[in-house]
Amino acid sequence: MTDLAANVSETETTEAIIQSSQRVTPESTDEVRLIVLRINTPAFYFLEGQNIGILTPGPHPFGNKTHHRYYTIANANKSADSEGVELELLVRRCFYIDEVSGEQYPGEASNYLCNAQPDDKISITGPHRSPFRIPADKTSNLLMLGTGTGIAPFRAFLRLVYQEQGQWDGKVRLFYGAKTGAEMLYMNDINHDLANYYDQATFKAIQSLSKGVLNDEGDALNNGVEANASEIWALLQEPKTHVYLAGIKKIAAAFDASMAKMAGSESQWQAFKQTLIEEKRWSELTYH
Numbered sequence: 006m007t008d009l010a011a012n013v014s015e016t017e018t019t020e021a022i023i024q025s026s027q028r029v030t031p032e033s034t035d036e037v038r039l040i041v042l043r044i045n046t047p048a049f050y051f052l053e054g055q056n057i058g059i060l061t062p063g064p065h066p067f068g069n070k071t072h073h074r075y076y077t078i079a080n081a082n083k084s085a086d087s088e089g090v091e092l093e094l095l096v097r098r099c100f101y102i103d104e105v106s107g108e109q110y111p112g113e114a115s116n117y118l119c120n121a122q123p124d125d126k127i128s129i130t131g132p133h134r135s136p137f138r139i140p141a142d143k144t145s146n147l148l149m150l151g152t153g154t155g156i157a158p159f160r161a162f163l164r165l166v167y168q169e170q171g172q173w174d175g176k177v178r179l180f181y182g183a184k185t186g187a188e189m190l191y192m193n194d195i196n197h198d199l200a201n202y203y204d205q206a207t208f209k210a211i212q213s214l215s216k217g218v219l220n221d222e223g224d225a226l227n228n229g230v231e232a233n234a235s236e237i238w239a240l241l242q243e244p245k246t247h248v249y250l251a252g253i254k255k256i257a258a259a260f261d262a263s264m265a266k267m268a269g270s271e272s273q274w275q276a277f278k279q280t281l282i283e284e285k286r287w288s289e290l291t292y293h
């Protein structure tokens with residue numbers, strides 16, 4: 006959170022109106038909602054991969070002046086509507102346990118957003134600078150690895166390249182990990198939007214689940230990566246491959262460990278990864 010915070014002005018805000026809010030995970034699992042915001046400001050312009058900030062109204066439970074949290078935009082910018090834009094957010098309702106009292110408290114911004122009703126007005130900041138960018142060259146390969154609400158920027162990318170731009174010639178590979186099939190966002194019975202792209206010749210989605218003991222999204226993604234490590238490694242050797250990691254923080258270390266095995270050693274992988282970073286072909290958008 007803090008790496009972006011330095012660039013953020015919490016005073017430059019834009020009004021957004023809640024258009025709709027739909028739960029996209031079953032009742033038996035963690036709650037994630039697809040929330041659509043309307044911004045009636047013609048000048049508001051965003052790029053796929055960017056995020057906005059949400060300012061929750063005070064007073065705040067811990068006496069802080071403001072409470073500002075980021076959420077990634079999950080749709081493409083159509084720019085067709087001269088009166089404003091719609092933004093889609095995927096928001097997980099968060100809770101935390103107070104170390105002293107042991108009590109469970111609701112996360113402030115996520116609960117504020119998840120409780121918001123259609124026509125409610127909220128204050129947003131941004132859109133904010135993001136490391137995630139689609140390359141201009143349509144023959145580039147896009148290797149996307151994510152968990153949970155980390156699917157948001159990838160959904161925006163898929164919308165952009167296949168729906169708005171109409172074609173992408175490079176390979177597009179989406180590796181996505183979830184605890185259960187029902188928690189596969191945009192790929193479950195409640196919302197199956199990614200099915201719109203399954204017939205694209207250049208697109209392949211590889212879903213994987215946790216094997217049970219750890220039962221978390223990071224472990225799930227790791228299982229998919231391990232099972233396809235040779236294909237991923239081969240893709241990484243192509244000079245036009247761009248890597249995107251999104252979701253919980255620990256996926257980056259797990260991916261490093263898998264690729265170190267392919268590279269032959271941790272140091273060889275780190276040297277290879279450094280080249281990707283220098284060539285601006287590596288980006289991460291991970292959070293707790």
Ligand SMILES: Cc1cc2nc3c(=O)[nH]c(=O)nc-3n(C[C@H](O)[C@H](O)[C@H](O)COP(=O)(O)OP(=O)(O)OC[C@H]3O[C@@H](n4cnc5c(N)ncnc54)[C@H](O)[C@@H]3O)c2cc1C
Pocket residue numbers: 006009056067074075076077078095096097098099100101102103104111112113114115116154155157290291292
């Ligand atoms: C670039 C970026 C993009 C993001 N995109 C998304 C997205 O698309 N969807 C999404 O759901 N989330 C996203 N997030 C995460 C999101 O910004 C929030 O961090 C998350 O929703 C929790 O915020 P909150 O205000 O609900 O919880 P908070 O109230 O901030 O609590 C969050 C955590 O802070 C800790 N905490 C806070 N206060 C205390 C306290 N007093 N005592 C102990 N612990 C405390 C706890 O560990 C708790 O789990 C993104 C984050 C970043 C940085």
